[in-house]
Amino acid sequence: MTNPTSRVRITDVAQTAGVSLSTVSRVMNGNPTVDPDLAERVRAVAAELGYSANPLARSLVLGRTQTIAVVIPDLANPTFQAILHGLSRAAAEDGYHVLIADSAEQVGEEIDLVSATRRRTDGVVLCAPRMPAEQLATLLASVAPAVVVNRPAQDAAPTVSADYGSAMAELVEHVHGLGHRHLAYLSGVPGSASGAARRATLDAACATHPDLQITEISAGVGFDSGARVADEVIAAGATAALAFNDLVAMGLLSALAARGIRVPDDISVTGFDDIPFAAYTTPPLTTATVPSAQLGRDAWAAMRALLEGASVPESTLLIPEITVRESTGPSPKSR
Amino acid sequence: MTNPTSRVRITDVAQTAGVSLSTVSRVMNGNPTVDPDLAERVRAVAAELGYSANPLARSLVLGRTQTIAVVIPDLANPTFQAILHGLSRAAAEDGYHVLIADSAEQVGEEIDLVSATRRRTDGVVLCAPRMPAEQLATLLASVAPAVVVNRPAQDAAPTVSADYGSAMAELVEHVHGLGHRHLAYLSGVPGSASGAARRATLDAACATHPDLQITEISAGVGFDSGARVADEVIAAGATAALAFNDLVAMGLLSALAARGIRVPDDISVTGFDDIPFAAYTTPPLTTATVPSAQLGRDAWAAMRALLEGASVPESTLLIPEITVRESTGPSPKSR
């Protein structure tokens, strides 16, 4: 019946109401320069016919779609899921729709993807941790308005980030305070912005604590990579392992358990992000609590300001706190 | 420079190429009735100017947007995340975009949400486990083409589902085979389609196995609900608990551990869905492996058939297999 393909148009309303289509348009858009009685009649007809303006035609003439694009590298990653979740709900509350684009970690095709989605939307929120900085800068200029999540954008766009460096520093202080002097750092994928922040923090920590030794082990960002490097971690002789994120930590935890190595008695393990499952590992994971959903909401707030506001919003930086659970304990060597 | 708001239009290309705009249109759309040399010249100009057709204008005239809407109840739920993930990538491979709408479990507003998103897209994939069946039927008629996930739709739309009933039956057989005779079923939210399937299976199992007793405990769909009913599960005296999904099982596992109750020695626990974390709980969770990403891919395949194909696609039913891990073991009473 009310098939969306054969929907009632503004002219139908105009005809059955006996007015011109511009009057209907005015009424539907709340233009006050319409006789109240007439307006009421038009509204009645519109309601009866179940009319509402075609968003596509509206978008074309108004130049805005009430939709934004969100580009993320991997929809299977809990952190990006949380960002998307927070963003999506916040945007919906303001009457905006969300077009989602999963770049599938294809850094090379990210630019085209962003440009393509941008053309069907009013702006784009970009999570592209591994895109080279120069490419990012030129891309941002061409797709403005844009908001960048979790990486610097040197004024090319407002930024919404969590401070991965400071949280990493707290994690290091935490295990250092527990007597650990030899740490293993399970790095993520090369080239990521938050990875660089962690790395810088680690270097700074070594400078601050001359007694600290850090062995970097190249891992990845998923369960498997954490499990895969377990033997390397053991061989390194570190008493604490700092994983790139919670997934890597969980993989490591699992592999250590399989080898009969006790956590935290034999080795301490930390994660990063505090995904919902981090509290349910064995032992529960000590990690940095990154407020990802809030990051999403903030990203929307910035985008909204760009879209509807006059001024460019401030970039925001959320400071994650660390959540100490049971995967970290005193160093076995200090006892 | 190449700002998306001041983009090059088809008329620009036509002018600088010295041809009419319809020729440009033909070339861009691969219409073969154009002189090859002319076509080449137009392509060159288009490339030089960085032209590509405005998708909005195209959508308006063609009546299709190359975009579909996906409506899900909760973007924070791993199962829906997996469906969205599979669907999104599959659609992208076919050049389609995905508009995502999180209904935030607001069953009442689902209808308007679906209708609204449908108008900006070519079709909608609907995950609405709790919408009343009559509402669903009329809604589907009004928003066709539509594909429904994980619930029957009585020919109002093609359906893509996992067989929650058969998987639940296997789970019951599994624990029954382990000697369990008194089970606790932690039901999810009332009114869900897959919940009804589980419930029906349980009734059937009781008929098949007269020695089987099942206590239904009203829980929910998240961690907290599993933890919340732990005492109820214990008080019921069941030797095995079948949780509505993995999240509920994980919450239960956690609460049982806190009470010093051993799994599976004192009580066996099963989940449902086999989310990525189910393999990392303590003990690893016995569960029904629902291929959610595949469900998403199938949903796209059905939608694509609806959009581009001539015939209405068959509804599909995936049969989940159960994955036995370590959260289930022999009944303590049978030893």
Add this chain to the structure above:
DNA sequence: CTGTTAGCGCGTTCAT
């Protein structure tokens, strides 16, 4: 084979 014309459905001047 190419150009001219007419819409797609709507918002918005510009007259009245």
Add this chain to the structure above:
DNA sequence: ATGAACGCGCTAACAG
């Protein structure tokens, strides 16, 4: 306060 006419950018039917 209202209606007629124009244009958003593009595709398609119609001439030539």
